[in-house]
Amino acid sequence: MKNLIKRTITGIIFVALIIGSIIWSQYSFVILFLVITILGLWEFYSLVKTTNFARPQTLAGIFSGGILFISMALVAMNIADFKILLINLATIPLVFFIELFSKNKNPFTNISFTILGIIYIALPFSLLNFFFNTGLIPGVFQYEILLGFFIILWINDIFAYLLGSAFGKHLLFKRISPKKTWEGSIGGMIFSLCAAYIISLFFKELSSIQWIIIALIIIVFGTLGDLTESMFKRSLNIKDTGNILPGHGGILDRFDAVFMAAPFVLIYLIFIV
Structure with a gap:
């Protein structure tokens, strides 16, 4: 009971912060998610170091990931053009340069995990900046699409967990996630599709069909992201x-x-819608 109360309070604050940052302005979103990106990278590198298999460059990775996020945000907000993204090409050699003088036993393993953190965490978070400016309404700040994305994702997560806990019997991917079930996944899908339709009644930037397609993308790739992270935790035994x-x-x-769903939803919004 005590853990449920703690979980509920944390969840409310967490959701309120994200929704508030999205609705308030693109600047508030950038500030919050820059912090989240840095914390995510720190968490990833710290976990990898516990294995003693690799020693990723935490500060260099966070610096490179932060530069990637900020440069993407500046482009998304029309403050800078795409040329600024070239600065990210200079941060990768930095990782090699540092490793060259670090005298570690497995330099290329360290480099690989450092760059993996940037690709796996910083890049998807950076792409979220473009949800505000997909070109559907040129020059107009659109928080509705990003807000809808998170609502559908949360609905899928919540109901997959609740229905899986209550009715789950058939494991979705036993080798990777012993708790994720087909019943939970199907339940999450049904509620996500319903949520997408309801969202389409209020956020009319997209049609109901387009919102439902976005929900399907979130369901498929969100589940893949969940399983990928479970694989990561399982390999570290945490x-x-x-x-x-x-x-x-x-x-x-x-x-x-988010790490898996965001890139594919953005591709759909930019190239197909």
């Missing part, structure tokens, strides 16, 4: 990636679905 969110675990625990 339950949670951190404890920064009491009752919920770490940053990677809460945003695992």
Whole structure:
């Protein structure tokens, strides 16, 4: 009961912060998610170091990931053009340069995990900036699409967990996640599709069919993101990636679905809608 109360309070604050930052302005979103990106990278590199298999460059990775996020945000807000993204090409050699003088035993393993953190965490978070400016309404700040994205993702997460806990019998991917079930996944899908239709009644930037397609993308790739993070935790033999969110675990625990779903939803919005 005590853990449920802690989980509920943390969840309310967490959701309120994200929704508030999205609705308030693109600047508030950038500030909050820059912090989340930094914390996520720190968490990832710290976990990898516990294996003694690799020693990723934490500060260099966070610096490179932060530069990637900020440069993407500046482009998305029309403050800078795409040329500024070239600055990210200079941060990758920095990782090699540092490793060259670090005298570590497995330099290329360290480099690989450093760059993996940037690709796996910083890049998807950076792409979220473009949800405000997909070109559907040129020059207009659109928070509705990003807000709808998170609502559908949360609905899928919540109902997959609740229905899986109550009715789950058939495991979805036993080798990777012994708790995720087909019943939970199907339940999450049904409620997500319903949520997408309801959202389409209020956020009319997209049609109901387009919102439902976005929901399907979130369901498929969000589940893939969840399983990928479970595989990561299983390889490290840990339950949670951190404890920064009491009752919920770490940053990677809460945003695992975003890492895989965000790029594919953005591709759909830009190239297909």
